[in-house]
Each structure stands twice: as structure tokens, then as C-alpha cells.
Amino acid sequence: MSLPHAILTALLERPSSGLELTRRFDRSIGYFWSATHQQIYRELGKLEQRGLIRALPSERPARGQKKEFEVLPAGRAELAEWASREQESKPIRDALLLRLRAAAVVGRTGLDDELRRHLAVHRRQLAEYEAIESRDFAAAADPEDRLRRLVLRAGIGLETFWVAWLEEALAEVGDMGDAEGMGDAGADDTEAGGRPGE
DSSP: OOHHHHHHHHHHHSOEEHHHHHHHHHHTGGGTSOOOHHHHHHHHHHHHHTTSEEEOOOSSOOTTOOOEEEEOHHHHHHHHHHHHSOOOOOOOOOHHHHHHHHHHHHOOTTHHHHHHHHHHHHHHHHHHHHHHHHHHOTTOOSHHHHHHHHHHHHHHHHHHHHHHHHHHHHHHHHHTOSSOOOOOTTOOHHHHOSSTTO
């Protein structure tokens, strides 16, 4: 997904000012596509220049008043065309996984603490997603809400995976004992292969 399409999606759901958009990103879209306040405002300007959105007319124009934006037909067409395109799946790219690979050759110092920290983060996120599902999607009946709930379920599934995997990783590292694990730094790279666990 690209930021322009995330903004078009949000504005089609509800016309908003830049400030409202940043708050909505913090509460919902930002869970799977984050953006800073500056990035959102910059993108709003570009979308407006391209004729994909427009500022809603204000009844009482005033200096410093927040402009609300809505999507124009060209913006809806752009989003529909993008949504119908084939999307490439992205491989996992996570620094924690690289950290485990590095620990195999330089030692495990601090690794269990880092795993516990990540586990606490993922448990909190999972609890937050589950609370959102109970609060907002307990009786999701219309197609729009059912699709939004599917996005949330993806988040719940990912967090459930990370919690289970981190618990497994902590148990595995705990079983290694107190001895500092040092891999063979001079091992033949051809034996390492390209697979995650080798």
C-alpha cells in the first residue's frame, strides 16, 4: 500500500482535516500503514494538486481554520484502479530475526531480555486488537464492516503468531542454559543456505 491510497481510503470513509486524518491513522490505519503528521499534510497537498481531492467549502472562512478534504471522482477512480491491481506479497524483514542469527555467531548476551521486551509489546498489541474487535465488530453485518474486520483479524493473527513464537523462542533460549552460546564464525557460508532456520 502507498500513503496516497491510504489517505484516499480514509477520506472516502469520512471527509477529514489533516489533523483528523493523523488522529485516525494513530487509531486505525496506522496499525498497518503508519505515517507522520508531516507526511500526511505533504501528501494531501499533492493529491489536491493532482485533482484527486478537494478542500470542502467552509461556511465561515477564518484564518487558521482546519480545511476538510473530500475525494473527487478522479480520486475514487484512482483508488479503485489501484485496489484492482495485483499486489506483490512482501517477505518478512524483521531486525529481531536477524538478531537471533547474529546471536548464533557472537553470543546470546541480552537476547532473553530482548525477547521478553518484544513479547510484552506483542501481548499489549494483541490485547488492543482484541478489544477493538469486541467493541467495534461484535456484530459486523454489512460488507464494509466485514472487510474492515478482516483487516483487524489479520492483525490479530500476526500478533497471535508473534506471541506464540516469542514464548517458544524464550523457552528455547532458556533451555540453552547459562553458557554463552558462540557459533562457529568461520563456518562455510555455503552451508548456511538461504533458509531462515539454517
